[in-house]
Amino acid sequence: KAAPVLDHGFVRVIDYMGNDAAIVQAARVSYGAGTKKVNDDSGLIRYLMRHWHSTPFEMCELKLHVKLPIFVARQWIRHRTANVNEYSARYSIMDREFYIPEPQHLAAQSTVNNQGRGAVLEGAEAARVLEILKSDAARTYDHYEEMLSQDGQQGLARELARMNLPANIYTQWYWKVDLHNLFHFLRLRADPHAQYEIRVYAEAIARMVADWVPVAFGAFEDYRMGGITLSGKAI
Amino acid sequence: KAAPVLDHGFVRVIDYMGNDAAIVQAARVSYGAGTKKVNDDSGLIRYLMRHWHSTPFEMCELKLHVKLPIFVARQWIRHRTANVNEYSARYSIMDREFYIPEPQHLAAQSTVNNQGRGAVLEGAEAARVLEILKSDAARTYDHYEEMLSQDGQQGLARELARMNLPANIYTQWYWKVDLHNLFHFLRLRADPHAQYEIRVYAEAIARMVADWVPVAFGAFEDYRMGGITLSGKAI
Amino acid sequence: KAAPVLDHGFVRVIDYMGNDAAIVQAARVSYGAGTKKVNDDSGLIRYLMRHWHSTPFEMCELKLHVKLPIFVARQWIRHRTANVNEYSARYSIMDREFYIPEPQHLAAQSTVNNQGRGAVLEGAEAARVLEILKSDAARTYDHYEEMLSQDGQQGLARELARMNLPANIYTQWYWKVDLHNLFHFLRLRADPHAQYEIRVYAEAIARMVADWVPVAFGAFEDYRMGGITLSGKAI
Amino acid sequence: KAAPVLDHGFVRVIDYMGNDAAIVQAARVSYGAGTKKVNDDSGLIRYLMRHWHSTPFEMCELKLHVKLPIFVARQWIRHRTANVNEYSARYSIMDREFYIPEPQHLAAQSTVNNQGRGAVLEGAEAARVLEILKSDAARTYDHYEEMLSQDGQQGLARELARMNLPANIYTQWYWKVDLHNLFHFLRLRADPHAQYEIRVYAEAIARMVADWVPVAFGAFEDYRMGGITLSGKAI
Ligand SMILES: Cc1cc2nc3c(=O)[nH]c(=O)nc-3n(C[C@H](O)[C@H](O)[C@H](O)COP(=O)(O)OP(=O)(O)OC[C@H]3O[C@@H](n4cnc5c(N)ncnc54)[C@H](O)[C@@H]3O)c2cc1C
Ligand SMILES: Cc1cc2nc3c(=O)[nH]c(=O)nc-3n(C[C@H](O)[C@H](O)[C@H](O)COP(=O)(O)OP(=O)(O)OC[C@H]3O[C@@H](n4cnc5c(N)ncnc54)[C@H](O)[C@@H]3O)c2cc1C
Ligand SMILES: Cc1cc2nc3c(=O)[nH]c(=O)nc-3n(C[C@H](O)[C@H](O)[C@H](O)COP(=O)(O)OP(=O)(O)OC[C@H]3O[C@@H](n4cnc5c(N)ncnc54)[C@H](O)[C@@H]3O)c2cc1C
Ligand SMILES: Cc1cc2nc3c(=O)[nH]c(=O)nc-3n(C[C@H](O)[C@H](O)[C@H](O)COP(=O)(O)OP(=O)(O)OC[C@H]3O[C@@H](n4cnc5c(N)ncnc54)[C@H](O)[C@@H]3O)c2cc1C
Numbered sequence: 041k042a043a044p045v046l047d048h049g050f051v052r053v054i055d056y057m058g059n060d061a062a063i064v065q066a067a068r069v070s071y072g073a074g075t076k077k078v079n080d081d082s083g084l085i086r087y088l089m090r091h092w093h094s095t096p097f098e099m100c101e102l103k104l105h106v107k108l109p110i111f112v113a114r115q116w117i118r119h120r121t122a123n124v125n126e127y128s129a130r131y132s133i134m135d136r137e138f139y140i141p142e143p144q145h146l147a148a149q150s151t152v153n154n155q156g157r158g159a160v161l162e163g164a165e166a167a168r169v170l171e172i173l174k175s176d177a178a179r180t181y182d183h184y185e186e187m188l189s190q191d192g193q194q195g196l197a198r199e200l201a202r203m204n205l206p207a208n209i210y211t212q213w214y215w216k217v218d219l220h221n222l223f224h225f226l227r228l229r230a231d232p233h234a235q236y237e238i239r240v241y242a243e244a245i246a247r248m249v250a251d252w253v254p255v256a257f258g259a260f261e262d263y264r265m266g267g268i269t270l271s272g273k274a275i
Numbered sequence: 276k277a278a279p280v281l282d283h284g285f286v287r288v289i290d291y292m293g294n295d296a297a298i299v300q301a302a303r304v305s306y307g308a309g310t311k312k313v314n315d316d317s318g319l320i321r322y323l324m325r326h327w328h329s330t331p332f333e334m335c336e337l338k339l340h341v342k343l344p345i346f347v348a349r350q351w352i353r354h355r356t357a358n359v360n361e362y363s364a365r366y367s368i369m370d371r372e373f374y375i376p377e378p379q380h381l382a383a384q385s386t387v388n389n390q391g392r393g394a395v396l397e398g399a400e401a402a403r404v405l406e407i408l409k410s411d412a413a414r415t416y417d418h419y420e421e422m423l424s425q426d427g428q429q430g431l432a433r434e435l436a437r438m439n440l441p442a443n444i445y446t447q448w449y450w451k452v453d454l455h456n457l458f459h460f461l462r463l464r465a466d467p468h469a470q471y472e473i474r475v476y477a478e479a480i481a482r483m484v485a486d487w488v489p490v491a492f493g494a495f496e497d498y499r500m501g502g503i504t505l506s507g508k509a510i
Numbered sequence: 511k512a513a514p515v516l517d518h519g520f521v522r523v524i525d526y527m528g529n530d531a532a533i534v535q536a537a538r539v540s541y542g543a544g545t546k547k548v549n550d551d552s553g554l555i556r557y558l559m560r561h562w563h564s565t566p567f568e569m570c571e572l573k574l575h576v577k578l579p580i581f582v583a584r585q586w587i588r589h590r591t592a593n594v595n596e597y598s599a600r601y602s603i604m605d606r607e608f609y610i611p612e613p614q615h616l617a618a619q620s621t622v623n624n625q626g627r628g629a630v631l632e633g634a635e636a637a638r639v640l641e642i643l644k645s646d647a648a649r650t651y652d653h654y655e656e657m658l659s660q661d662g663q664q665g666l667a668r669e670l671a672r673m674n675l676p677a678n679i680y681t682q683w684y685w686k687v688d689l690h691n692l693f694h695f696l697r698l699r700a701d702p703h704a705q706y707e708i709r710v711y712a713e714a715i716a717r718m719v720a721d722w723v724p725v726a727f728g729a730f731e732d733y734r735m736g737g738i739t740l741s742g743k744a745i
Numbered sequence: 746k747a748a749p750v751l752d753h754g755f756v757r758v759i760d761y762m763g764n765d766a767a768i769v770q771a772a773r774v775s776y777g778a779g780t781k782k783v784n785d786d787s788g789l790i791r792y793l794m795r796h797w798h799s800t801p802f803e804m805c806e807l808k809l810h811v812k813l814p815i816f817v818a819r820q821w822i823r824h825r826t827a828n829v830n831e832y833s834a835r836y837s838i839m840d841r842e843f844y845i846p847e848p849q850h851l852a853a854q855s856t857v858n859n860q861g862r863g864a865v866l867e868g869a870e871a872a873r874v875l876e877i878l879k880s881d882a883a884r885t886y887d888h889y890e891e892m893l894s895q896d897g898q899q900g901l902a903r904e905l906a907r908m909n910l911p912a913n914i915y916t917q918w919y920w921k922v923d924l925h926n927l928f929h930f931l932r933l934r935a936d937p938h939a940q941y942e943i944r945v946y947a948e949a950i951a952r953m954v955a956d957w958v959p960v961a962f963g964a965f966e967d968y969r970m971g972g973i974t975l976s977g978k979a980i
Pocket of ligand 3: 355598803826
């Protein structure tokens with residue numbers, strides 16, 4: 041049921057509200073008799089998408105359970121139009137699970153794009169990077185546990201000990217969002233400019249959305265993902 | 276199924292997501308092992324409410340179909356944390372339905388509260404008020420129809436003709452909101468300071484919420500509606 | 511100082527925060543050394559607009575005082591990402607000021623667009639429409655006053671009496687919004703699909719924004735207002 | 746000008762809009778003649794605060810530059826009603842600056858509160874914790890630099906290398922928020938239940954707000970911070 045993402049992460053649908061029909065239903069409240077022209081549902085949904093009539097898409101809602109590395113969570117949480125409950129590292133002890141990239145994703149800094157990746161690292165360098173990531177993860181986690189509790193010691197507060205953990209440790213949360221803002225998330229995060237590690241989450245969610253609201257997703261793909269914006273000057 | 280409100284209005288549940296258990300489920304993601312102390316669900320929900328831990332309540336969502344006078348809609352729409360699709364008076368023709376208060380709700384301006392009502396109007400004055408409201412509604416609506424279409428004329432655009440209609444005409448919308456922000460709405464609009472005509476909608480919704488999430492609603496009633504805030508000085 | 515709009519309305523700048531330089535300043539915090547390539551400010555702002563990097567535009571804020579007819583206010587308030595304080599018809603008595611369109615704006619319902627206007631009304635029909643709008647405004651306002659206070663009567667509560675007033679009466683508010691969401695408002699409301707009566711407000715504000723943040727406004731005009739979006743299929 | 750917070754952090758005011766008078770000005774638009782009763786400004790502001798009339802407080806805006814450890818940033822960013830531009834670890838290289846608590850803040854896990862701290866750690870344990878935090882910070886940062894660039898190697902992309910850095914490394918951002926939501930932030934984060942490391946930021950900001958809008962801050966302190974909420978049953 042949960043779609044696996046990266047080495048230890050996943051995305052799982054917890055609940056949803058509405059579907060393609062719910063978008064149409066809401067639009068028809070607004071437009072009443074005025075929707076005669078666009079009399080099939082699929083045409084209406086595509087019309088709404090094309091003209092940025094976004095409020096009917098807000099009538100659908102999706103709730104996910106996600107497990108993800110903290111550096112991905114830090115990008116994701118910037119999308120403010122969602123509801124979130126995250127695992128608390130003040131209350132609870134973090135699990136010993138770290139994201140370690142597969143060798144083919146160990147890329148060099150891009151030489152053309154300051155915010156991106158270039159060629160894959162060569163064997164020796166890649167090996168050294170993996171060794172660093174693994175050993176630092178292991179050592180910092182050992183120290184985390186040691187700070188939390190050692191025989192004969194008080195044990196550092198969890199909210200303090202966690203500061204020693206690197207950004208590739210996994211956290212988890214419930215994340216709930218309406219379909220309009222989910223499309224906005226997908227447009228930004230399933231995009232080639234997004235970091236690979238969040239893009240794979242966006243792609244996993246996109247597949248779920250395509251199943252859930254196929255017509256709306258088709259319109260989104262066509263007008264938002266695949267579309268391009270030309271400036272007035274360019275025209 | 277729809278709860279009637281005022282003379283022609285209603286509130287009807289279209290869909291909902293989650294329930295009391297969904298609040299607990301989300302909170303337990305956050306608090307993990309830390310929730311052992313509050314081990315029953317009802318205690319946990321009351322704890323969350325008491326300490327303003329509001330994000331687990333955002334995990335529930337309610338979608339309503341509402342028919343309401345425009346002057347009520349103007350107060351309601353000020354709650355920005357909701358999703359709305361309203362009947363369009365640009366596309367469609369408004370129905371001939373106006374809110375005419377019952378005599379016992381025809382109150383005088385309050386002499387103590389600048390934003391409220393005082394005693395009920397006496398018979399003759401009340402009768403005169405009712406007669407004004409009814410005849411102006413009828414006349415303005417007749418004129419609305421006349422402007423829209425008369426034999427041998429072009430017919431004024433709907434978006435213009437509607438400006439002649441008074442604020443007690445009914446409109447309708449789909450309104451979707453999460454439970455935390457719904458409680459906030461209820462706190463402000465089921466309150467004695469709110470205008471009677473929106474309060475009856477809030478009260479109708481409150482009854483639906485009490486059925487839907489009885490534990491959360493009980494906590495809300497106890498800590499928000501019935502509660503009072505004392506200032507530091509007062510303590 | 512206030513720009514007049516429609517027959518009795520206006521838009522007036524109360525305060526603002528930031529300018530073109532503030533957008534650049536915020537972007538440079540994010541991008542640090544990465545902004546070397548786009549080393550002039552104007553190029554950076556255009557780059558941000560082109561790539562939908564919207565958060566630096568949120569760093570500017572504008573506060574306006576607006577006087578506008580209620581049917582325009584009802585469209586405007588749907589933009590939820592703003593801060594509003596409106597004149598209260600529960601506390602205070604509304605002024606006797608109504609929007610009466612100029613003859614050249616008295617258009618017929620469009621025959622091609624269900625949500626728009628077509629040809630201007632001919633002389634006799636236009637005259638009849640104007641007469642209706644004026645006399646209904648006058649009569650409903652006379653009745654409003656009569657309900658509020660007549661010799662020897664208690665006077666109906668303001669919050670009730672106002673329901674007799676038509677949607678072309680003027681209200682006023684303070685409206686504060688960040689530049690990103692203001693651009694979104696302008697894109698939707700300075701657009702030909704928007705109703706003329708809100709479009710003139712959007713256009714008045716657009717002129718103020720062009721003075722305030724000329725570079726950002728230029729980029730907005732070029733990439734958002736003048737631009738077109740092509741679907742994947744169209745490409 | 747910047748207020749230092751923790752060992753390397755700070756809070757600095759970049760810009761602000763409005764003041765106590767702006768709150769009153771906005772409220773008087775709403776309440777018009779109705780505000781006669783509360784004729785002094787300070788009384789009006791206190792009245793608004795007491796009755797949760799929050800929209801006039803949204804008319805003031807504050808923009809800060811903040812430098813803070815990542816684990817604090819992760820708590821802070823959960824406040825969605827703000828505008829943020831953060832330093833990008835995809836574009837730029839992080840500085841070698843880590844939060845190392847002072848010994849008197851190295852507390853044990855609370856034995857009564859699952860989400861809090863108890864007694865300060867004793868000498869030997871505290872020393873061991875400090876040594877761990879310092880050496881792991883140094884080592885992970887050395888490895889970060891090594892992964893980014895070594896003689897004769899390509900250098901790992903910044904967006905990947907940063908995943909090795911622990912949560913006590915410093916980041917920075919511009920943060921802009923309206924006064925109502927800032928008060929909400931302060932109520933939650935200057936509270937004893939908040940983690941010490943974010944509380945000191947909230948307290949530094951509170952002092953700035955007290956200078957900026959002394960009357961509103963006084964009302965906030967009295968009715969929100971110092972106040973208590975009694976449940977209906979308790980009354
Ligand atoms: C002591 C403490 C412990 C905490 N522990 C945890 C924890 O264990 N796990 C965890 O996940 N979080 C935890 N939090 C974070 C908490 O759940 C909130 O996310 C955070 O305090 C921000 O509060 P807020 O949502 O009220 O603020 P804001 O996001 O600024 O929102 C203010 C108000 O605006 C409205 N609003 C804004 N955005 C939206 C939106 N997208 N949808 C609907 N309404 C919106 C709501 O009415 C909201 O109350 C903790 C916070 C504190 C203070
Ligand atoms: C030509 C035209 C015709 C229209 N016809 C109709 C009609 O017939 N019926 C009708 O009901 N409306 C109609 N509208 C109004 C329209 O549906 C929007 O409500 C309005 O344009 C505001 O747009 P917005 O929601 O993008 O703006 P804002 O409310 O300012 O929101 C901007 C963005 O912020 C986010 N956001 C803000 N608040 C929330 C929230 N509470 N939940 C989730 N995300 C949020 C969303 O990403 C949103 O896109 C029409 C508008 C136009 C321009
Ligand atoms: C008795 C009464 C009298 C009133 N009188 C007047 C009056 O005279 N004039 C008048 O103008 N209004 C009046 N109002 C309306 C009032 O000012 C609010 O607009 C309304 O109650 C909605 O409340 P809200 O903003 O808390 O709700 P929501 O808009 O649902 O917001 C909930 C919370 O989310 C956050 N939030 C949501 N959107 C934004 C945003 N765009 N920017 C920042 N934060 C956001 C805030 O933290 C907010 O508190 C009155 C309301 C009541 C109940
Ligand atoms: C490739 C890429 C690179 C990035 N690089 C950086 C970087 O270097 N630094 C950095 O700081 N960020 C960076 N970001 C994050 C980016 O700035 C946004 O924070 C993030 O993409 C969320 O987008 P959003 O604000 O549109 O979404 P949401 O927060 O979901 O908002 C959707 C819409 O709702 C409205 N809205 C919601 N909340 C508010 C609010 N509180 N006030 C006003 N309007 C609101 C706005 O109209 C907004 O457009 C990057 C993002 C991407 C995709």
